[in-house]
Amino acid sequence: MARKLKLGIPKGSLQESTFDMMRRAGFDIHASPRGLSPTVDDPELEIVQFRAQEMSRYVEDGVVDAGLTGKDWIVENGSDVVEVADFVYAKAKLVPVRWVLAVPQESSILKAEDLEGGIIATELVNTTRKYFADRGINVKVEFSWGATEAKARLLDGIVDVTETGASLRANGLRIVETLLESTTHFIANKASWNDPWMREKIENLTLLLRGALSAREKVGLKMNVPRDKLEKVTSLLPAEKSPTVSNLLDSDWVALEVILPEVQERELVPQLKRAGATGIIVYPLNKVIP
Amino acid sequence: MARKLKLGIPKGSLQESTFDMMRRAGFDIHASPRGLSPTVDDPELEIVQFRAQEMSRYVEDGVVDAGLTGKDWIVENGSDVVEVADFVYAKAKLVPVRWVLAVPQESSILKAEDLEGGIIATELVNTTRKYFADRGINVKVEFSWGATEAKARLLDGIVDVTETGASLRANGLRIVETLLESTTHFIANKASWNDPWMREKIENLTLLLRGALSAREKVGLKMNVPRDKLEKVTSLLPAEKSPTVSNLLDSDWVALEVILPEVQERELVPQLKRAGATGIIVYPLNKVIP
Amino acid sequence: MARKLKLGIPKGSLQESTFDMMRRAGFDIHASPRGLSPTVDDPELEIVQFRAQEMSRYVEDGVVDAGLTGKDWIVENGSDVVEVADFVYAKAKLVPVRWVLAVPQESSILKAEDLEGGIIATELVNTTRKYFADRGINVKVEFSWGATEAKARLLDGIVDVTETGASLRANGLRIVETLLESTTHFIANKASWNDPWMREKIENLTLLLRGALSAREKVGLKMNVPRDKLEKVTSLLPAEKSPTVSNLLDSDWVALEVILPEVQERELVPQLKRAGATGIIVYPLNKVIP
Amino acid sequence: MARKLKLGIPKGSLQESTFDMMRRAGFDIHASPRGLSPTVDDPELEIVQFRAQEMSRYVEDGVVDAGLTGKDWIVENGSDVVEVADFVYAKAKLVPVRWVLAVPQESSILKAEDLEGGIIATELVNTTRKYFADRGINVKVEFSWGATEAKARLLDGIVDVTETGASLRANGLRIVETLLESTTHFIANKASWNDPWMREKIENLTLLLRGALSAREKVGLKMNVPRDKLEKVTSLLPAEKSPTVSNLLDSDWVALEVILPEVQERELVPQLKRAGATGIIVYPLNKVIP
């Protein structure tokens, strides 16, 4: 019978983006109704779901061999695991999240020290306590069961997670300090990592996930270029990109193909057109492995 | 300016039944959009919402003067508060909830001792740890961030809350032992309780809530009875119920009115009709104060 | 151990109105998630759910002892069962439903005979076939798996169920003829009906359901009347209603109470006020047993 | 054929509270799917739905004979109609709504005059323009197609409707001035009002709607009182309430019944109990006509 790697996938806010990344990496993964485990079309994988908050504990315990979770919760839990890779793919955008100290707009608190003697609610209790203890500030940190933002006005402040700060601002809160930045990490159980079959499986997963991630904000660009304008067109491309140039039947023309971040493509297209490229098309990608 | 009692109402699964009970007690209470506090038509009350799990802490801290929450979470938090009254009104029915140790149907575990050396997930970590420690059983208890049932198969067992056990059975789980029974408690901050104005306000609330609760499964029954059959009709009523009998204009008849549990009413109605009562009507109640 | 009556309750469009009627009859009945049977607070009842369409078959087979379903489906299935009572409580209003032959507004079909040689879709295949055969009209009747209205334009016509015809009209259809009227029936298995315990249980249920149904469109009316205007006020009430009149402490006044259809109450209230009644209140009812 | 009164009922935010009030007034009214007119069980009524904003125009035009709408929109439209009655039943609570000038919390605008030369968005264009013109303030008033609050930061301010101001505050806005208070009005077309049949129908509707409205925050209270404590118990009741007192079979006791605002009942119940009343019950009401 095939060996299996037990892989922990986070539930909740990270679930959809993680499923999406697994699919781009080439796995047909589906959530199951009624709390069953997700199914995946790789007989060597078994998917198990935990909340991102609890993942590192179960990786450390060996309940799963490897898992995806946030750096924040690895730190908070103080888990002893192998950090195989770190990815940047928080919910909507490819940016890290931050845990910040926030207070009502109209509060007189301007820095962490002003909280001396106060009460704070947060989901990240240990990290928050350590942060204030390290600075010799005496605060009471209460664990918050959700809807943390609403407590900022009832207590003295909160420590909450944010990407852009927009939600905090919309709730009339002001960010005082940043306690921790966090990205998604791929972690492994120590014993599993020392098993050669497991390690190779984990490394293959890492390669495919990186390839998929790298493709997420890239596109393929293809165009025809008169041979005598090839140099000019090529000079417009970012230095580190080497385009693939192929001969066409009509020997006055070549075809040029290049992979670019979507954000650069927007700017290049008008310039390429002006430099003589024709029949420019842009197409979507599943995976990019350099 | 009027003094105000800050009253904590639980969010989440208990919210709707608590709002409903407050309304039956005579308060016009409304949830507000966007995380604002609920509004209530009593200028001496200020409603604050917390999760049932965190309520007793904020009562102890004095963030609210009094609050409704489960006995389970008062115990779990080890909060030092005044327990003013206890009510039975879990989500759908008027029964206490239980925290039980549950394992998969097919597990070999038959009693708590069989879990020696195992891992358990629960939201009720302290209570669970104490339960096993008191019995000298060595288990690792992990805090579960929700969807606890789904973990029973991944670990060795769970400690989860249930009313009837139906949901556990539907997930293929078996109850091994009951750790704790819990009903809804009305608790107060110690300092608030020692303030005479506060205490009277809290006691009034208790009376109104009890009256509303008592009405929830009762109905009013009204009928006309020929004077010469009054004794026979009255003899059918439960001994402890004294009906209100009033004279009618037509002196051959009396009107009889009695408050009964709905469950008795179902059985009495056919008997009352046979004994000579006519024009029987059954009507709903808001509050019953004996 | 208590004996149990297995009672079939219809799923689907009649479920909510049936649950509501059971609750008004005094039973605390709740749907269960995940396809489990509904729970009820009477240890002598076991609730089983089937579609209204299949109920009479399982009553006949003895899978349940009694059940609620439409007369239409008893006829369609040709089931040999005892018809204990018939109730009128279709989905939204207290009216019977009709099975009608419907065609597009612009169709040239004006009577059943015009369908000679045509194709009809319906859920009520046997009844429809018999209807046309009895009239010597040759049509092909296909069983429709739902969304019957949409087929009226694809084929030659449909036989579908309707309360007011509004949905058919909104779909641009025209009613040609009515094949069958149907109300809700309470039916019993023949062997169960011959068992005395079962029969008494079924008859008690019938009494309570009739009482609840009778209360649905009625209200209680209470008012104070000067003793010298009692006759005038009483003369305004419908002849068949005998009000309950009771003496008040103030012997110049009496209290008058009467149960009326809501639709009459609307018209009486202004007249009663003019005739001298004061303190008129209208209150809701759960059950009315004459 | 019966004559019919065409009655306009507002769509949108006032629809549910209006339907509810019609039902309490004794009419079985139901929304219809697919934009059809609502059905009602009174053959002399035809219900037509318009937005509250446009109702008064169609009453003036005679498209409907009478209608319910806000005073604000009668003013805004400058409609020439008969104002039959005014009711207070805005969405959730029985209070009038206000149209207010609002600006961002951090804006330097403190009074209407500070808006000189600015741009304002509102749904109530005419009233707003008049308000500023009357004060000699020069502003540009743009009609807003909804989501007005979000524009307060893009422009200089908004004029928006609010009940409690909570939603504005939650959006970080500050109220500068109140332009208009508004309650629900029952209006009639002038010609319809001069037709005796129409006028009587409209007046009957008014009576029933007032009775239902008056019952909305009231409850019935019933209790048994020892005859020798009747005076004491009665003295606790508000002076303007005359309770109905009836003789009981047991001549040492009387039954006392009174209709009270729910808000008073909360305070009276503990006092009544202390004064010797027993078997106190509180029950719901549909209608109260003094």
Added chain:
Amino acid sequence: MARKLKLGIPKGSLQESTFDMMRRAGFDIHASPRGLSPTVDDPELEIVQFRAQEMSRYVEDGVVDAGLTGKDWIVENGSDVVEVADFVYAKAKLVPVRWVLAVPQESSILKAEDLEGGIIATELVNTTRKYFADRGINVKVEFSWGATEAKARLLDGIVDVTETGASLRANGLRIVETLLESTTHFIANKASWNDPWMREKIENLTLLLRGALSAREKVGLKMNVPRDKLEKVTSLLPAEKSPTVSNLLDSDWVALEVILPEVQERELVPQLKRAGATGIIVYPLNKVIP
């Protein structure tokens, strides 16, 4: 600090298709919860949302520099703006929308003139008034706050927007005349258009949006062709399409690639296969710039 172009994106029915087009154009744009502005990954853009109906006013006022909206609302508002480009991408399909005069199926009105003296409801009041005034027809045009279709039976007719007419027909309405056709326009504020930096930014946006739009109903087609069948295969392609032909390592074969409307591709694939092409694949495109 980077300069920013304030770009207005319509809310409501056009929002999703506009966001989709912006994404295909290469911008990572996301709606924000709670009425905040959408975010976009271009530091030189600031997205602001208005309803399509009010966009042209705010472009004219300079609240935004440029915006997307329908020609209909530019005309209706009589806005003095620069019309930079016009796109065809109404909600579901790439067709213009029409504002039509519609009446109930059974109405006697057959042409605009038949409405003389009648009442019409519409959201497009000015345009409708002008249309009738230009023809010397005297009608009263009332502004409709939505649900316009439902008013066609209450008044004499409506002027409403439609793509295919299906929804009107489904509501039993008949189209009498078309008043205005409308497509999506890209408009700019006059001052912004005269600023060279702004104008270049607007022109770049136009190029990218056109490229994305052009790709929406096109696909890429790639196949291998024996060199001696190249002419035959090429002759099947539409004359105006010049395919890209490249040499393969195996010199007996060439690779051929062409961009085609999806609707042509369906018909060509079987013919290309018969002509000797093999390994035909069809792939999706993000953008096509000729």
Added chain:
Amino acid sequence: MARKLKLGIPKGSLQESTFDMMRRAGFDIHASPRGLSPTVDDPELEIVQFRAQEMSRYVEDGVVDAGLTGKDWIVENGSDVVEVADFVYAKAKLVPVRWVLAVPQESSILKAEDLEGGIIATELVNTTRKYFADRGINVKVEFSWGATEAKARLLDGIVDVTETGASLRANGLRIVETLLESTTHFIANKASWNDPWMREKIENLTLLLRGALSAREKVGLKMNVPRDKLEKVTSLLPAEKSPTVSNLLDSDWVALEVILPEVQERELVPQLKRAGATGIIVYPLNKVIP
């Protein structure tokens, strides 16, 4: 006027996957609101929707010329139609569905024979009756109107459809035997098939649907390879895949392109990289025609 092929598309659980396949095949197909027929951008097609269960009857009757449905329902209805092609695209995955006999986990029934004398519910009545009759087993087969799984505990067993068995297991059921496997079939009316125009249209549809289906689990792979490593890289590819190799301007390199099942791609990518391929990209496909 163009001739039209009437094409039946299944409603319900197969609708979304069928629409998706039609779109990948190149047709712009859209569901219409209110029960209207879906629209499609091919003037030679008219889409008509029936339930999969009834499709083969209406193909046989000639109400539609051709249709997509399951083999199971062709067998169940005993329809006399032309089976043009069979596709494998059940709801979520590309596998056939199975009709199985299922009983509760704890039932004593282990094989079909153990059901002798029992009652079974199923939607597939004829096929089930024949299956048991062929084996000489005497069972009562009742037609089930849906929610069949819930009946397995009320009766003796059910015959229900399943893909993976997961839903049955989650309901505590056990599969006893498989009665029938079924895939999606493309069927035609006999007369339509004998009409040359119709037949060619049906065959073209078949080709396009097959191409789209074949692309569903495939991806395109493109990479640059040093000319001296081409043989090594090529040897890694599955034998039956012949890659397209093209010359690059830089004559030391070639470009290699190949279409692979996504499931193979996952394993090949690391090997290809190690063998010297660079710039590997993976891209999505709409259609693959070999």
